[in-house]
Amino acid sequence: MANETVEISDLGNLRRTHYCGQVGLSDVGKTVTLLGWVNRRRDLGELIFIDMRDRTGLVQVVCNRAASAEAFRVAEAVRSEYVLAVIGTVAARAEGQINRDMATGSIEVVAQEIRILNTAKTPPIYIRDEAEQDELLRLKYRYLDLRRVPMQRNLEFHHKTSMAVRNYLSEQGYWEIETPMMTRSTPEGARDFLVPSRLDPGKFYALAQSPQLFKQLLMVGGTDKYFQIVRCFRDEDLRADRQPEFTQIDIESSFATEETVWELVEGLMKRLWKDVMNQELETPFPRLTYDEAMSRFGSDKPDTRFGMEIQDVTPVFKNTAFGVFRSTVESGGTLRAICLPGQAGVSRHEVDALTVRAKTHGAKGLVTVAYHEGDIKSAIKKYLTEDEISGLKQAVGANDGDMVLIVADAFETAVTVLGRLRLEMANKLGLIPKDKFNFLWITKFPLLKRNEETGEWEAAHHPFTSPMAEDALTLLRTEAPEALPDDVKAHIYARMYDLVMNGVELASGSIRIHRRDLQEKVFRLLGLSNEEARNKFGFLLDAFEYGAPPHGGIAFGLDRLVMLMAGCDTIRDVIAFPKTSSGTCPLTDAPAPVDDKQLADLGLARIDRK
RNA sequence: GGAGGCGUGGUGUAGCUGGCCUAACAUACGUGCCUGUCACGCACGAGACCGUGGGUUCGAAUCCCAUCGCCUCCGCCA
Numbered sequence: 001m002a003n004e005t006v007e008i009s010d011l012g013n014l015r016r017t018h019y020c021g022q023v024g025l026s027d028v029g030k031t032v033t034l035l036g037w038v039n040r041r042r043d044l045g046e047l048i049f050i051d052m053r054d055r056t057g058l059v060q061v062v063c064n065r066a067a068s069a070e071a072f073r074v075a076e077a078v079r080s081e082y083v084l085a086v087i088g089t090v091a092a093r094a095e096g097q098i099n100r101d102m103a104t105g106s107i108e109v110v111a112q113e114i115r116i117l118n119t120a121k122t123p124p125i126y127i128r129d130e131a132e133q134d135e136l137l138r139l140k141y142r143y144l145d146l147r148r149v150p151m152q153r154n155l156e157f158h159h160k161t162s163m164a165v166r167n168y169l170s171e172q173g174y175w176e177i178e179t180p181m182m183t184r185s186t187p188e189g190a191r192d193f194l195v196p197s198r199l200d201p202g203k204f205y206a207l208a209q210s211p212q213l214f215k216q217l218l219m220v221g222g223t224d225k226y227f228q229i230v231r232c233f234r235d236e237d238l239r240a241d242r243q244p245e246f247t248q249i250d251i252e253s254s255f256a257t258e259e260t261v262w263e264l265v266e267g268l269m270k271r272l273w274k275d276v277m278n279q280e281l282e283t284p285f286p287r288l289t290y291d292e293a294m295s296r297f298g299s300d301k302p303d304t305r306f307g308m309e310i311q312d313v314t315p316v317f318k319n320t321a322f323g324v325f326r327s328t329v330e331s332g333g334t335l336r337a338i339c340l341p342g343q344a345g346v347s348r349h350e351v352d353a354l355t356v357r358a359k360t361h362g363a364k365g366l367v368t369v370a371y372h373e374g375d376i377k378s379a380i381k382k383y384l385t386e387d388e389i390s391g392l393k394q395a396v397g398a399n400d401g402d403m404v405l406i407v408a409d410a411f412e413t414a415v416t417v418l419g420r421l422r423l424e425m426a427n428k429l430g431l432i433p434k435d436k437f438n439f440l441w442i443t444k445f446p447l448l449k450r451n452e453e454t455g456e457w458e459a460a461h462h463p464f465t466s467p468m469a470e471d472a473l474t475l476l477r478t479e480a481p482e483a484l485p486d487d488v489k490a491h492i493y494a495r496m497y498d499l500v501m502n503g504v505e506l507a508s509g510s511i512r513i514h515r516r517d518l519q520e521k522v523f524r525l526l527g528l529s530n531e532e533a534r535n536k537f538g539f540l541l542d543a544f545e546y547g548a549p550p551h552g553g554i555a556f557g558l559d560r561l562v563m564l565m566a567g568c569d570t571i572r573d574v575i576a577f578p579k580t581s582s583g584t585c586p587l588t589d590a591p592a593p594v595d596d597k598q599l600a601d602l603g604l605a606r607i608d609r610k
Numbered sequence: 611g612g613a614g615g616c617g618u619g620g621u622g623u624a625g626c627u628g629g630c631c632u633a634a635c636a637u638a639c640g641u642g643c644c645u646g647u648c649a650c651g652c653a654c655g656a657g658a659c660c661g662u663g664g665g666u667u668c669g670a671a672u673c674c675c676a677u678c679g680c681c682u683c684c685g686c687c688a
Contacts, residue, residue, distance in 0.1 A: 044651090045644040064645070080638090099648055122639055124620060129637095129649090131622075136680050189688035209688080236687040237611095360613085360684080462688040570681095581681065 006077050009115035011035075014085050021057025023104055027090040032109060034059065034086045035117075037147065039128050041078055048075040050111075052086060053128075055152050060099075060108040061086050071111040081120035081127065087113040135572070140586040142577055154574045157276065157566045161558070162229055164275040165249055168268050174225040174251065179214035181207055181231065187536055188463055188526075190234035193244070201603025207233035210555060212462060213540060215252040216512055219551040220543045227251045229558065238581045240570040241504070241560050245579075249561075251509075252553030258497060261509060261554055262441060265499060269439065277565060285439040285499070293442050295411075298336075298419020300445070303503030304438045306431045310418045313337045313406065316391040322383035324365070328408040336407055336414040338422050339396040340429070343403040344370035344377070357424065358407060363417040367406040371398055423503065437564075439501045447471070447494040448525065450486075456527060457489050461496045463526055464519070464540075465510040466552075468493045472518055481525040489525070495552070506561055509554025516544040 016035045023032060036054035050061040063075035071088075078084065088109040099105030124140075125133045127147050138145040145151055166176065185192045185206035192206035208214075210232050218226045228250045235244060253260065266283040273281040286304075293302050296309045314335045317325045325335055351368050358366035369384075369392060370377040376389055396404050405421060407414045426432050447467050448457040459465065467475060471492045475481055495511035513519045519541060523533040534541065562574040572578035579585055599606065 040648080042647050042650050043644085044647060047645040047647075049647050049650085051648070058648095060648070062646085066645095094646085097646060097648090102648075105648085122620060126621065126638080133621080134617095134680080137621085139680095186688090190686085212688085234687060237685085239687085240682070242687070459688055465688090580679090582679085584679095586680095 006116060006119050008118060009085075011085060011115070011117055014087075014115070019056035020052050020054045020059040021103055023059050023090055023107060023109065025092060025106055028092045028107060030090050031112070032088060032090055034061070034084075034088075034109065036084065037120075038078055038080050038082045038084060041075075041080065043076070048072065048078075050075060050078060050084070050086075052084065052109075053147075057103050059104040060102070061088060061111050061114075062091075062108050063111045063114070067110045068112050071114045074114040074116060075111065078114070078116065079120070081123055082116055083118040083120070085113075085115040085117055086111055136580070136586055139572075139578070139580060142587050146576065151573070154562070154566050154568065155576060158559075158562045158574050160276045161272060161562050161565065164272050165227075165229065165268065165558075168271045169227045169251070172225070172264060172267070174227040174253075175223060176228055177218060177223060177226050178228065179208070179211040179218075179230070181233075183208050183214075186213075187528075188459060190236050193233045193235050196602040196604055198602050209234050210248060211250050212464065213537075215250060215553065216464065216540065216548075216551065217543055219252055219254045219514075220546065220548045222254075224254045226253070226553075238579065238583060240572075240581075241563065243559070243571055243575065243578055244583055246560075246571070247558040249507075249556040249558050250553070251555065252551060254549040254551045256511060256550070256552035258443070258495065258511060258552075261511075261552055262497070265507065265554060272561075272565070273437070279437075281437070281439070285441055287441040287443055289444040290442055290446065291444070294415055298415035298417070298422065299503070300442055301498065301500045301503055301505045302419075302440070302442075303423060303426075303432065304440060305433050305436045305502055306426050308338050308340070308422050308426055308431070310336050310338050310415055310422065311396045313392055313395045316388055316395050320383065320388065321385075322380050324367075325408050333409055334411050334414055336418050337392070337396050337404050338418050338425075339398045340403045340405065340425055341399075341431075342401050343425075343429070344372040344401045346370075346403065354405065354421070358405075358417050358421060361417045361420045362413050363407050363409055365408075367408070368403055369406065370403045371400050374400065437501060439499065439506075442498040442500055443496075444468070445494050445496040445498075446490065447492040447496075447522075448489050450490075457486075457525070459526055461494060461508065461510055463522060463528075463537075464512045466495045466513045466518070467522070468495060475521040475525065476518060478521065481521050482527055484525070492525075497554075499554070499556075501564060504560065504564060505557075506564075507554050507556040509552065511550070511552035514544060514548040514550050516541050519544060 014033055014035070017033045018027065020034055020036055034052055034054070036052045039051040039053040039058055042049040046064065048063040050063065051058050052061050063072045065072045086109060088111040090107050091110050093106055093108055123144050125137050125144055127144055130148070130150060133145070146155070170176070182195055182205040185194065185204065189209055192209065195205040195207060197203045197205060211228060211230055215226055230248050230250050231245055232248050233245050236242070238244065251264070253264070262284065266285060270281045270283055273279045288302070290300055293300055295312070296302070298310050312334065314329060317329070317335055320326050329335065354368065355366040367380055368378060371393060376384070378384065392398070392404060398404055405418065407417050409417070445460050447460060447465065449460045450456070451458050466472065478484065497509055498505055499507040513522060520530060520533060523537070524530070559571045559574055563571050566574055568574055577585065577587065584590065
């Protein structure tokens with residue numbers, strides 16, 4: 001409880017001479033002025049210690065009557081989290097009094113004068129402990145949470161990363177240029193946050209999901225090399241690593257090729273790791289095509305910190321007596337497997353649990369084969385020949401004591417199910433080294449992917465991604481791209497690339513389309529008629545007719561990058577004021593209702609949804 | 611939209627196979643004592659209608675139903 005009788009002083013013209021964490025042995029004898037918070041107070045009666053904190057750390061202040069009776073009197077009233085100005089002299093601590101766990105533990109500040117600049121109620125969260133706190137409370141009292149050491153560290157990390165990005169890209173000739181946050185809603189992509197127009201009631205701006213179109217127009221505008229650290233907005237459900245507003249490092253360059261973008265980004269990562277993490281990164285990063293990533297890892301963002309790769313075991317079972325395997329292959333499916341090291345001994349119960357996991361991921365079932373003391377344990381043992389048993393063992397590189405998981409299904413399902421089990425099991429078995437940063441490029445994505453719900457073909461990345469050169473030629477020659485058969489559409493590849501680290505998509509980019517004719521063909525491929533395309537993207541198509549240079553770029557999720565660098569489990573820990581997973585802000589209570597007057601000004605009326 | 615986990619003094623937890631709970635422990639907080647502490651120590655004290663609503667029961671923190679909030683995952687996120 002704040003003590004109402006405590007006398008609060010003015011800062012006056014006091015200036016800080018030192019930050020708490022930066023007072024050292026070289027300052028002994030000096031008079032210093034410290035400004036900060038009370039981390040902890042230890043009252044020994046006629047001797048009071050105050051650990052004072054600012055964003056640099058802690059320093060011990062000693063108060064006794066001999067040094068200053070007045071300062072001692074004030075120190076008796078001081079409590080945790082009070083804001084203080086302390087004027088004192090730096091003294092070296094006697095040998096037995098040195099605290100080696102404290103950065104400033106070899107000195108202390110003897111208080112000559114203490115001013116209480118403000119009092120504080122007992123905080124609802126522990127500020128000085130690093131222990132986990134209830135996150136809802138942390139968000140409600142974010143201004144207190146931010147005083148904690150880990151949060152200060154994360155914010156500093158975020159700042160240093162932004163600065164390194166700006167310095168590096170500026171040195172490489174990139175200009176930071178701002179683009180509108182309020183723009184027009186575009187049909188593709190995520191749900192938009194809408195902003196009603198007061199001057200033109202009934203019409204809406206959309207908060208930009210990314211500066212994609214504007215940065216392409218900047219290229220047409222001759223700015224050549226552009227970047228921006230920019231807030232983006234997407235109205236979709238949240239996750240530990242997803243917020244409705246988040247920050248991108250957006251980069252675009254004229255006359256870019258894949259190689260020039262990759263080189264730039266590798267240099268950027270090298271710089272970040274050096275400046276922020278103080279580590280050397282090996283470049284260039286490994287590259288993997290999308291198809292290869294899918295078949296080896298069952299994911300377009302593989303975690304390569306550990307093995308357990310997916311193997312094709314279809315050949316092993318080409319003459320199988322097991323009906324499910326046989327019918328799967330006959331209907332065009334495939335048999336894929338991963339090997340769980342040392343898991344042959346797991347219980348029946350755990351095998352059942354694995355099967356349940358496989359089914360929730362979309363598999364029809366899961367076959368396990370445990371290699372145990374020269375024999376095998378498997379529900380399909382009676383169907384297996386000696387050749388199949390040893391062939392499987394060899395194909396997946398299993399040893400005695402290992403357990404093999406097999407999924408029989410269409411390629412896509414088989415590999416994604418195993419890809420997920422691979423991650424889950426590696427996590428569970430502790431096979432993922434936590435100190436590694438494994439970067440890799442995923443390249444040559446399909447241009448289109450089928451929407452499972454509507455059955456329609458959509459852009460895998462966005463509609464402005466250039467197809468590979470040969471596919472572009474084919475498209476330009478095709479009168480009606482929308483009428484191409486599905487198997488042709490599925491095999492059009494894009495000049496697109498993702499930067500992946502430790503199983504997380506860090507950045508995504510592409511070489512863009514810069515010709516009106518090709519862009520129109522791709523729009524039609526996506527089911528947009530020429531008229532619809534003109535209606536929605538006419539300004540872009542027009543721009544392409546006035547000498548648009550070839551161009552391409554990439555965009556990073558900055559918060560996600562900082563999260564990984566700082567070793568955090570959630571993006572919320574590196575954002576000063578994040579939202580909860582239901583999109584609310586417990587601190588400000590946003591979103592909140594508005595007055596009818598405000599709605600009327602905007603030409604809006606409330607309707608009940610139930 | 612779906613699945614799972616959690617919700618008990620300021621905070622973190624225990625209790626949750628119903629009665630011993632008039633709710634325990636730690637910490638924080640308040641008061642007092644203490645001149646070398648640094649997670650200071652010691653003593654005393656205040657502080658919770660157990661997320662909310664309903665039900666079962668002689669009796670509910672505990673069992674059931676509903677609901678709200680937070681977290682994680684799936685869907686979704688060009």
